[in-house]
Amino acid sequence: MKEWMAARRELQKIPGVGPSIARDLWELGYGAPEGLRGADPQAIYEKINALRGVRQDRCLLYVFRCAVYFASTPDPRPELLRWWAWKDPPADRPASRRVIPT
Numbered sequence: 001m002k003e004w005m006a007a008r009r010e011l012q013k014i015p016g017v018g019p020s021i022a023r024d025l026w027e028l029g030y031g032a033p034e035g036l037r038g039a040d041p042q043a044i045y046e047k048i049n050a051l052r053g054v055r056q057d058r059c060l061l062y063v064f065r066c067a068v069y070f071a072s073t074p075d076p077r078p079e080l081l082r083w084w085a086w087k088d089p090p091a092d093r094p095a096s097r098r099v100i101p102t
Contacts, residue, residue, distance in 0.1 A: 007031040014070050016063045016083040024048050024060075025067075036071035044068075062086040 010032045011022035028047055030036055036044075041064035049055050065086035070076055079085060 003031070014067045015081040016066050021060070021063055027051060033067070033071040036068050038072055039068050041065040041068050058088070059083065 004026060007026050008019065008022045011017055011025050011030065012019070014033050014036075017025070025036075025044075028044060028051070030039075041061060044064045045056070045061040048060065062083045063086075066081065066083045069080055069086070
């Protein structure tokens with residue numbers, strides 16, 4: 001329990017990571033931001049989907065992208081420390097998530 005509490009505090013230092021995403025990362029074997037250095041956000045997202053047995057909202061993928069950037073970049077740009085900065089480009093978004101102008 002103490003190990004989890006310490007890990008949760010460390011993981012929540014990552015922008016956009018709250019208690020539930022910290023739990024996700026912990027359950028995938030990440031105990032600190034440093035563990036995410038050089039990780040593949042897409043692979044992390046696929047692993048959490050498999051672990052939970054459901055397809056998570058893509059916003060979680062965006063948080064993972066931000067988390068890997070934060071952990072991998074010595075001097076991160078503040079505007080890239082928001083999960084929404086890591087959304088898919090419009091052409092790559094799933095059709096159900098694309099906004100089509102009328």
